[in-house]
Amino acid sequence: MTRVTKTSRPPSPPRIRDAEATKLRILKAAKKEFAQNGLEGGRVDAIALEAQANKRMIYHYFESKENLFKIIIEQAYIDIRSEEALLNLESLPPKDAITEFVRFTWNYYLKNPEFITLINNENLNKARHIKGSLTLREVSKKFVARIQAILDQGAQDGTFRAGLDAVQVNITIASIGYYYLTNSYTGSVIFNRDFLSKKALQERLAFNIDTILRLLCA
Amino acid sequence: MTRVTKTSRPPSPPRIRDAEATKLRILKAAKKEFAQNGLEGGRVDAIALEAQANKRMIYHYFESKENLFKIIIEQAYIDIRSEEALLNLESLPPKDAITEFVRFTWNYYLKNPEFITLINNENLNKARHIKGSLTLREVSKKFVARIQAILDQGAQDGTFRAGLDAVQVNITIASIGYYYLTNSYTGSVIFNRDFLSKKALQERLAFNIDTILRLLCA
DNA sequence: CGAGAAAAGAACCAATTAGTTACTTAAATC
DNA sequence: GATTTAAGTAACTAATTGGTTCTTTTCTCG
Structure with a gap:
């Protein structure tokens, strides 16, 4: 269970922190994804991508799929x-x-x-x-x-x-x-x-x- | 890619071979499974189990899910x-x-x-x-x-x-x-x-x- | 300003699952 | 009854995916 810690990381654009906006983006993306692919067919990863949020945030704000x-x-x-x-x-x-x-x-x-x-x-x-x-x-x-x-x-x-x-x-x-x-x-x-x-x-x-x-x- | 070949197998009841009957059982089971869980939600393994057939047979007779x-x-x-x-x-x-x-x-x-x-x-x-x-x-x-x-x-x-x-x-x-x-x-x-x-x-x-x-x- | 809280992220894991490979064996054909 | 054909099986693989762990970064407030 060893975990590799990255020492250097490619420079990333500064993250904007806005819980409400992120929640809204996730909801919008989820609506689209579930409408298109159903509950079972809808992919959490796809929602995260579409919402430009990390998958972790979905679980943080919404608990579960x-x-x-x-x-x-x-x-x-x-x-x-x-x-x-x-x-x-x-x-x-x-x-x-x-x-x-x-x-x-x-x-x-x-x-x-x-x-x-x-x-x-x-x-x-x-x-x-x-x-x-x-x-x-x-x-x-x-x-x-x-x-x-x-x-x-x-x-x-x-x-x-x-x-x-x-x-x-x-x-x-x-x-x-x-x-x-x-x-x-x-x-x-x-x-x-x-x-x-x-x-x-x-x-x-x-x-x-x-x-x-x-x-x-x- | 070594494969373990079984040398002894528990005695199994003699298999009855009936392609048509197997096909029908698969179709019936598939109808039930797809009706209950949809195309995406339906499980090929579940169909095989319900039909009392091997999964391989589904692909043999029907090509794909x-x-x-x-x-x-x-x-x-x-x-x-x-x-x-x-x-x-x-x-x-x-x-x-x-x-x-x-x-x-x-x-x-x-x-x-x-x-x-x-x-x-x-x-x-x-x-x-x-x-x-x-x-x-x-x-x-x-x-x-x-x-x-x-x-x-x-x-x-x-x-x-x-x-x-x-x-x-x-x-x-x-x-x-x-x-x-x-x-x-x-x-x-x-x-x-x-x-x-x-x-x-x-x-x-x-x-x-x-x-x-x-x-x-x- | 600095410390703690909250937001964001990357990597990972465990479970699932469509499809395949390599094999065995029952029955049809001669 | 030997040989061929096709039905049947078990074990495996490669990919996917919901969910988690641990780390980093940003914001807020005393």
């Missing part, structure tokens, strides 16, 4: 809900609010493809990282309440059917976008058409809005 | 389409045919959970294993034609709207089932309800049939 992944997943959920809350859907008429929500969901998936892959991965892992996260339960509760309020208002003014369940509706809205995008690779091969062309994406969004309105409207 | 995976994926698609073709949907009135198709898709996912995980995995791999599979393209072409025929017939007898695209409709049918099931783990945590209880599953199927009929009917 698993824990880092957990933080990334939790943040991904918080991010989408924060952005959605900014839409102020409750200030729109119910039909417009839902249309806008379908559009937002779709565009969010498109602009943040790592979101889909990360959630997908967490499901492959049976949600073991977010199990027990009170934060996420709280965030989601408020989210469901927002959607339910829109549905209820629509039912009251006669736009929508009565008795719609916000969770089922939300799952449906998420699914018709999410599935199309996650399965666009096999879809493109099997159905022999480009699922990701600009035209195809536009058509799918229109189809999805139509699907949801037909589902909700009285 | 990747190639084995490719065969599994291709077969998964062929399997679902074969089973669906047996339904003889074209002999039913359009509305019944679609209802039955939604039900079949849902039940197939439930009874063959490995199907979802495998396809999911192939998409994480950007469909690189099935790219260029003429077999799959052929199988899917026939499949789309079957669904389109039902939609067209429905349009003609006034049950359905005209101009519906079988690919979009099929994606929608697949998505509202597939997403619910793949995301049932995170869904259960976030929405604080059991997505996989018997009652929840029944309700979701009913909801899905309703969604699709509202989408299609005139």
